[in-house]
Amino acid sequence: MIYCVNYFGILLSVYVEDDIIIKTSFSQNCEGMQRNDFQRDFEKFVLRDRKALNFTFGNIDDRLRKVYLKTMEIPYGFVSSYGDISRAVFGNKKYSRFVGYAMSVNPLPIIVPCHRVVRSDGSIGGFSSPISIKLKLLEIEKVKIINGKIGKAFFANI
DNA sequence: TTGCGCAACGTGT
DNA sequence: ACACGTTGCGCAA
Numbered sequence: 001m002i003y004c005v006n007y008f009g010i011l012l013s014v015y016v017e018d019d020i021i022i023k024t025s026f027s028q029n030c031e032g033m034q035r036n037d038f039q040r041d042f043e044k045f046v047l048r049d050r051k052a053l054n055f056t057f058g059n060i061d062d063r064l065r066k067v068y069l070k071t072m073e074i075p076y077g078f079v080s081s082y083g084d085i086s087r088a089v090f091g092n093k094k095y096s097r098f099v100g101y102a103m104s105v106n107p108l109p110i111i112v113p114c115h116r117v118v119r120s121d122g123s124i125g126g127f128s129s130p131i132s133i134k135l136k137l138l139e140i141e142k143v144k145i146i147n148g149k150i151g152k153a154f155f156a157n158i
Numbered sequence: 159t160t161g162c163g164c165a166a167c168g169t170g171t
Numbered sequence: 172a173c174a175c176g177t178t179g180c181g182c183a184a
Binding site: 081082083086093094095096097098099100101102103104114117118119120121124125126127128131134 | 165166167168169
Binding site for chain 1: 178
């Protein structure tokens with residue numbers, strides 16, 4: 001079953017099997033999708049109520065899983081860099097490009113907050129969906145971007 | 159199974 | 172702004 005969630009004005013398709021979320025993706029409209037009460041659950045979840053949603057990564061590469069779990073430790077309203085996540089998971093920054101790849105194939109956007117992963121110099125970095133969505137999500141979380149850069153104070157200690 | 163181009167990167171110049 | 176160091180992935184030989 002595919003549901004549609006309006007997450008602070010951003011539309012999200014939510015794929016559910018056996019009451020477990022197996023995939024999310026940003027979408028333009030909710031044609032053919034069912035509305036439900038996920039919206040409140042999502043809002044609770046992103047505010048770090050881990051039990052608000054049931055989800056699974058399925059059978060994915062263990063390195064990807066580790067990157068996603070680490071990314072989920074970034075608190076609401078904070079960011080981290082590709083390099084910092086690389087260091088936290090693999091012990092050094094050499095895998096920062098791999099972290100970027102991991103974000104680009106993130107099966108669970110919003111649940112895995114890939115929008116909170118930015119460049120080490122504070123610039124925004126990339127996004128698979130329109131970059132405006134990443135900016136909007138950061139704006140929702142009150143992360144301030146000045147001259148295209150995010151201040152050090154917004155970087156979480158991972 | 160190599161080789162090559164590419165990538166949501168980082169760092170120094 | 173640019174070059175270069177890195178890793179992993181996809182695809183053509």
